[in-house]
Each structure stands twice: as C-alpha cells, then as structure tokens.
Amino acid sequence: MILRKARLKHLMMFIxxxxxxxxxxxxxxxxxxxxLSFVGEDGELTLSNYKEVLTSNDVVDPRGFERGFPFGALxxxxxxxxxxxxxxxxxxxxLAVILRNIKGGAIIKSIIFLGMVMPMIxxxxxxxxxxxxxxxxxxxxxxxxxxxxxxxxxxxxxxxxALIFGSVWLWAGFSLILYSAGLETIPKSYYEAAQIDxxxxxxxxxxxxxxxxxxxxxxxxxxxLLWELKVFDIVYVATMGGPGGxxxxxxLQMYMYGFREWDFGKAAxxxxxITLSTLVAAVPMIKSAGxxxx
Amino acid sequence: MKKLLVLTVILLTVLSFAKITVIVPWSGxxxxxxxxxxxxxEAKTGIEVEYKTYRAEDLANILPAQFAARKAPGDVIxxxxxxxxxxxxxxxxxxxxxxxxxxxxxxxxxxxxxxxxYGFAYTAKVKPGFWYRKxxxxxxGLTPPKTWDEFVxxxxxLKQVPGLKAPIASGDxxxxxxxxxxxxxxxTFGGPELQKDLIEGNISWQSYTVRKAMxxxxxxxxxxxxxxxxxxxxILKQWWNGEYGLYFMGSWITGMVDDPDDLGVFSLPGNQGxxxxxxxAFVPKFSKNIDEAKQFVAFLxxxxxxxxxxxxxxxxxxxxxxxxxxxxxxxxxxxxxxVGVQSLNDLDxxxxxLWQPAFWDQLKLLWVRPERLDDVLMALDEKxxxxxxxxxIEGPFMGAFxxxxxxxGGDSHDS
Numbered sequence: 001m002i003l004r005k006a007r008l009k010h011l012m013m014f015i016x017x018x019x020x021x022x023x024x025x026x027x028x029x030x031x032x033x034x035x036l037s038f039v040g041e042d043g044e045l046t047l048s049n050y051k052e053v054l055t056s057n058d059v060v061d062p063r064g065f066e067r068g069f070p071f072g073a074l075x076x077x078x079x080x081x082x083x084x085x086x087x088x089x090x091x092x093x094x095l096a097v098i099l100r101n102i103k104g105g106a107i108i109k110s111i112i113f114l115g116m117v118m119p120m121i122x123x124x125x126x127x128x129x130x131x132x133x134x135x136x137x138x139x140x141x142x143x144x145x146x147x148x149x150x151x152x153x154x155x156x157x158x159x160x161x162a163l164i165f166g167s168v169w170l171w172a173g174f175s176l177i178l179y180s181a182g183l184e185t186i187p188k189s190y191y192e193a194a195q196i197d198x199x200x201x202x203x204x205x206x207x208x209x210x211x212x213x214x215x216x217x218x219x220x221x222x223x224x225l226l227w228e229l230k231v232f233d234i235v236y237v238a239t240m241g242g243p244g245g246x247x248x249x250x251x252l253q254m255y256m257y258g259f260r261e262w263d264f265g266k267a268a269x270x271x272x273x274i275t276l277s278t279l280v281a282a283v284p285m286i287k288s289a290g291x292x293x294x
Numbered sequence: 295m296k297k298l299l300v301l302t303v304i305l306l307t308v309l310s311f312a313k314i315t316v317i318v319p320w321s322g323x324x325x326x327x328x329x330x331x332x333x334x335x336e337a338k339t340g341i342e343v344e345y346k347t348y349r350a351e352d353l354a355n356i357l358p359a360q361f362a363a364r365k366a367p368g369d370v371i372x373x374x375x376x377x378x379x380x381x382x383x384x385x386x387x388x389x390x391x392x393x394x395x396x397x398x399x400x401x402x403x404x405x406x407x408x409x410x411x412y413g414f415a416y417t418a419k420v421k422p423g424f425w426y427r428k429x430x431x432x433x434x435g436l437t438p439p440k441t442w443d444e445f446v447x448x449x450x451x452l453k454q455v456p457g458l459k460a461p462i463a464s465g466d467x468x469x470x471x472x473x474x475x476x477x478x479x480x481x482t483f484g485g486p487e488l489q490k491d492l493i494e495g496n497i498s499w500q501s502y503t504v505r506k507a508m509x510x511x512x513x514x515x516x517x518x519x520x521x522x523x524x525x526x527x528x529i530l531k532q533w534w535n536g537e538y539g540l541y542f543m544g545s546w547i548t549g550m551v552d553d554p555d556d557l558g559v560f561s562l563p564g565n566q567g568x569x570x571x572x573x574x575a576f577v578p579k580f581s582k583n584i585d586e587a588k589q590f591v592a593f594l595x596x597x598x599x600x601x602x603x604x605x606x607x608x609x610x611x612x613x614x615x616x617x618x619x620x621x622x623x624x625x626x627x628x629x630x631x632x633v634g635v636q637s638l639n640d641l642d643x644x645x646x647x648l649w650q651p652a653f654w655d656q657l658k659l660l661w662v663r664p665e666r667l668d669d670v671l672m673a674l675d676e677k678x679x680x681x682x683x684x685x686x687i688e689g690p691f692m693g694a695f696x697x698x699x700x701x702x703g704g705d706s707h708d709s
Contacts, residue, residue, distance in 0.1 A: 067669065151522055240651070240656045242665075243655060243658035243659040245656075245673070255355075
C-alpha cells in the first residue's frame with residue numbers, strides 16, 4: 001500500500017508539469033476561443049458570428065463557379081489539399097526511392113530539405129519572386145520554351161496555383177526525409193527474395209515498398225494536411241490573399257477578422273473551424289498510432 | 295560615504311535624461327527626412343528620442359494585444375485615425391498640448407471625439423497627380439494635358455515610345471499606391487463630394503456616379519496604359535530611370551529622387567479636389583513617459599517642428615505659421631495645384647477596418663482584370679462597415695441623383 005502510494009506520487013510528479021503546461025497553453029486558449037466564438041458584439045451569447053462567417057463570400061463564394069476566382073477561403077484551402085497534398089507526397093516518395101542508392105544522395109536530400117528548414121515567411125518571399133515577370137526563375141524557364149511570361153501571382157486565375165506549386169518544393173523535403181527514413185527500415189532481404197522469385201521493380205514497389213511505408217504515409221499525409229489547413233505565412237507575404245481574394249485562405253481570413261476588422265468573435269469562429277478540421281484530419285494518424293501500439 | 299553620494303548623483307543624473315520612443319510608418323528616404331526633426335527636438339529639450347518603423351498594417355495587429363496587456367510599444371505612435379476612433383480609451387487626451395487654433399481648419403477633426411482631442415496632426419502629404427520628369431517631357435516635346443482627350447493622346451504617344459514598359463507606372467506593395475490613383479479618378483469624375491459621401495457611406499459603390507468614374511480608370515487599364523503593379527519604391531526607381539513615362543504618387547516622392555528640380559506634376563484635367571493626407575499620431579495611455587511624450591507632441595504640433603520637416607521636402611505643414619520660404623521649390627509648385635481645389639480626407643484610411651485591405655486587394659484585381667469592374671464594385675459594397683448599411687441602401691437612389699449632376703472632367707472615354 002505504501003509502495004503504491006509512493007509510485008502514484010512519483011507518477012503525479014511527472015504528469016503535473018506537463019498537465020499544467022497543456023492546461024495553460026492549450027486547454028484554456030481553446031476553451032476561451034470557443035467561448036469567444038459564441039459572443040456577439042453586444043457581449044451576449046449568440047450564433048450570429050457563425051452565421052456571418054459561414055455565409056460570407058470571403059469563406060465560400062458560390063459566384064466563383066460562374067466567374068472564376070475567388071471561390072472563398074474554405075474552397076481555396078480545399079484546393080490546397082487537393083493539389084498540394086498528392087504532389088508533395090508522391091514527389092517526396094519518388095525522390096526518396098530514386099535517391100536511395102545513389103552516390104551523393106544524402107547531399108541532394110539535404111539540399112532539398114533546405115526548403116523545409118527555412119522559415120515559411122522567407123519561403124513565401126521566395127515564392128513571390130519566383131513568379132515575378134522580370135526576375136522570377138519560373139518565367140525564365142518558360143521564356144526558354146517561348147511561353148509568354150507574366151507575374152503569376154498578380155492574376156486571379158494563377159495566384160493560388162502559383163502559391164501551391166511554389167510551396168510544393170518548400171514542403172517536399174519533409175516527405176522526402178520521412179520516406180527516406182522509412183525506406184531504411186525495410187529489410188533488404190524482402191527485395192532480394194522478391195527478385196529471386198522474379199518480381200519486377202514495379203511490382204516490388206507496389207507490393208513491398210508501398211505497403212510497408214503505410215505508417216510513414218499516414219504521418220506524411222496527416223502532417224501535410226494539417227499544414228495545408230493552417231497555411232498562412234506563405235499566403236500572407238506573397239499575395240496577402242489577393243488579387244481580389246483569389247488566394248485567400250482560412251487562416252488569413254481569421255487574421256483579417258481579428259486584426260483588421262477587430263472582430264475577435266468572427267476570428268474565433270474561423271479558429272474553431274480550423275481546429276475542428278485539424279482534429280478530423282488527425283484522426284487517421286491517432287488511430288494508426290493506436291493500432292501500432294496494440 | 296563620499297562614494298555613495300557620488301553614485302547617487304550619477305544615478306540621478308542618468309535618470310534625469312528621459313528617453314521616449316516614437317513609432318513611425320516611414321523607412322528609407324522618408325525616414326531620413328524625419329530624423330532632423332528628432333535631432334531638433336533632442337537639442338531643444340534634452341529628451342532622447344528613439345524611433346522604430348512599423349507599418350500601420352502591422353500596428354493594427356500589435357496594438358490591440360499590447361493594450362490588452364496594458365502595455366505600449368511606443369510613446370508616440372503614428373497610426374490610422376480609424377484605429378484611434380476605436381481606441382480612444384487607450385489614448386491620452388491631448389487637449390492641453392494640441393491647440394486647434396494653431397491648425398489649418400479641420401486638420402484635427404479626425405482625432406477629435408466627443409469634443410476631446412486624442413491625437414494630433416503632423417504634416418501632410420498631398421496626392422497631386424501624375425509625376426513626370428521635365429527632362430523627359432522636353433526631350434519628347436510633351437506638355438501636361440489640359441483636357442481628357444489630351445491626356446489619352448499623351449498616353450497613346452507614351453505607349454509607343456521605345457524603351458518604355460508602359461505609359462504609367464503602377465506601384466504596389468501592400469496595396470495603397472493603387473488606391474491613391476483610384477481616389478484621384480473618383481474625385482475628378484465624381485466630384486469632391488463623392489469622396490466625402492463614400493467615406494460616410496452615403497452612396498453605394500455600385501451607384502451610377504461611382505461606376506462612371508471607375509469606368510474612366512477601367513478604360514485606361516484595358517488600353518494597357520498602366521503597368522502591372524510592382525513594389526512602389528522599386529518601380530519609382532524604374533520610372534526615374536526612364537522605364538515609364540508617368541507615376542501617380544504622393545508628394546513625398548519629392549524627397550525621394552536625386553534631382554527634385556526635374557520633377558513636374560499634373561492632375562487629371564478637371565480635377566476639383568485633392569487628398570490632403572495628414573499623418574496622425576497619438577500617445578497611448580500605457581506609455582511610461584507621458585509627460586515627455588506630450589512635449590514631443592507639442593513640438594511636432596508647432597510651427598517650429600513642422601518647419602524643420604517641410605524644409606526636407608515632400609511634406610506640407612498642417613499648423614499655421616510655417617513660412618513659404620521653408621519649402622523647397624518643387625513643393626511650392628505642388629502647392630500651386632492646391633489652389634482652388636478642395637482638400638479631402640484619404641478614402642481608405644478614413645473607412646479603415648476590413649474594408650481597407652479589401653479595397654487594396656480589389657484594385658489589384660481590377661488592374662489585371664478591368665473587365666471585372668462589376669465584381670470589384672460589388673465586393674467593395676459588401677465590405678463596407680455595418681453601420682453604413684442603412685444609408686448604403688440609399689446608394690442606388692443617390693446614384694440617380696448624381697446621374698443628373700453636371701460632372702466636370704473629360705468627355706466620353708470612347709474618344
């Protein structure tokens with residue numbers, strides 16, 4: 001009995017500091033934000049903030065389906081996911097596979113990973129100038145093939161795609177490193193046995209590599225998804241959500257509500273929506289972690 | 295004992311030299327023009343002044359959180375009056391050091407709330423029109439246009455001049471440079487009253503009058519007379535180096551070019567109003583140096599202080615008693631354009647809030663897609679602050695009223 005109490009005491013001593021930090025910096029802000037989202041300008045409880053946000057053209061703009069961009073921040077975030085997520089994931093996997101057994105591959109991986117380690121604010125500035133008409137590297141390449149050049153982020157139809165494609169190289173280093181680490185854990189004997197049995201490289205890739213990298217894929221997809229839901233810095237410095245809202249995203253809209261309109265209730269609504277989205281996105285990773293633990 | 299006494303004297307001496315921080319929106323050449331004012335104040339009072347540069351957009355993020363924490367990042371802060379209007383509870387009343395009688399009429403209106411003065415007006419910049427290099431015009435035998443037709447003809451000519459990327463340089467950055475051009479078109483073709491009505495929310499952006507004025511601008515955009523928006527200081531240099539013919543910008547550029555005497559400027563023909571953009575500042579309640587800050591405010595709000603500033607070029611005093619001789623030659627020429635026109639508040643700075651960045655952003659869209667003028671005007675209406683909603687309903691009817699108003703300016707843009 002005494003021993004049990006002592007162990008419990010020790011256990012609490014380890015848990016309490018972390019619990020305090022989580023309570024102070026996670027739970028309290030979360031609860032406060034949720035509460036704030038239900039408070040109107042008059043200080044009374046209300047659902048008007050949610051109504052205003054969810055019906056705002058800034059968040060979802062149905063007119064975009066007739067005229068083109070903007071479609072609203074929420075749709076733009078979904079576009080980020082639809083385009084950036086598969087590109088980043090497959091590019092990282094592809095690079096990891098081809099660089100696995102190449103001499104000097106580690107150096108190349110490190111260079112690619114630079115895009116990941118630099119602050120995204122800096123990455124955003126780089127993306128902005130990458131697509132500039134006069135000095136951008138993208139236009140320099142396009143001009144070689146005789147394709148007309150322009151400042152891609154200045155036009156509504158191309159601003160968001162430019163940001164998305166530009167950020168692929170910034171984030172690809174993340175998936176590359178994870179997949180590289182994952183590939184190292186696959187026993188070479190699996191491939192040797194498959195080769196002996198006459199399996200082709202493509203078949204080995206889909207039957208051995210892909211299945212065994214599933215845990216890594218879950219992590220890559222989830223983390224990338226979370227980032228795409230919260231993307232702000234690149235958009236802020238490169239386009240500020242423009243032109244005409246064509247590259248606006250939820251996090252930027254939250255910023256606008258909070259620090260330009262000074263309406264913290266609506267800002268809190270967007271924060272809640274983002275939080276709920278990230279929780280949903282995180283479920284597969286949590287479930288995967290639970291499965292592995294079993 | 296002697297040592298203790300000496301240390302005490304030294305400590306008291308050190309503490310007696312106060313130090314304040316001023317937060318300004320300028321950097322680079324513009325900031326350099328402000329430093330002599332700081333030096334003059336320090337020499338006069340012995341109070342050290344540290345300066346920090348923050349964009350107003352960034353202060354909009356920082357200040358609410360700072361005030362909530364009962365702190366202030368500076369002792370004197372230059373900021374939009376729309377922000378101050380919502381934060382008078384966090385500002386020091388300055389009625390004891392800022393005297394309306396010392397100012398041009400109306401200069402303090404934007405910082406006076408419920409009869410109390412919560413900020414002060416520093417110098418102003420005007421947005422007179424399109425700047426050009428006199429040497430460039432002389433080389434090509436050009437003269438400032440007197441009519442809309444002449445203006446369009448000038449642009450057509452410039453468009454075919456070898457080496458010019460576009461007739462008119464378009465500045466960008468956060469977005470305000472495009473708004474200045476747009477305001478000029480609204481004022482010229484809608485009349486000065488239109489600017490006031492838009493600020494007060496008395497007219498819809500989709501009204502006839504606004505549309506007709508904006509169509510003038512859209513026409514020029516469609517013709518390719520404006521460049522793509524480029525960061526404004528970058529394109530300023532390009533314009534100065536002969537890559538563009540004209541550049542619409544505020545009067546502060548007279549202090550940003552190598553040879554101000556080579557500068558010329560003209561307003562759109564028929565213009566009857568001009569934005570008189572006053573830089574306003576306030577003292578936050580949470581400043582730890584309120585008394586010293588007030589001394590600095592008193593200096594900046596005096597003829598003595600503003601005389602130092604205007605001598606640097608690019609600024610116009612808002613207080614009385616600043617001699618014309620204090621101004622550089624080029625600024626006197628700018629002042630001539632002010633004769634006979636109404637001084638107006640800045641449109642987007644006055645409305646502020648979420649509308650301002652939306653305005654800047656919508657103009658970026660208009661610049662590259664002028665055919666989407668309808669979308670732009672609709673978006674601007676949607677973004678107007680809520681308290682304008684009731685009066686904004688009258689917009690279409692007010693538009694009908696303006697339809698019959700005799701609008702001065704150019705003829706049809708189909709010329």
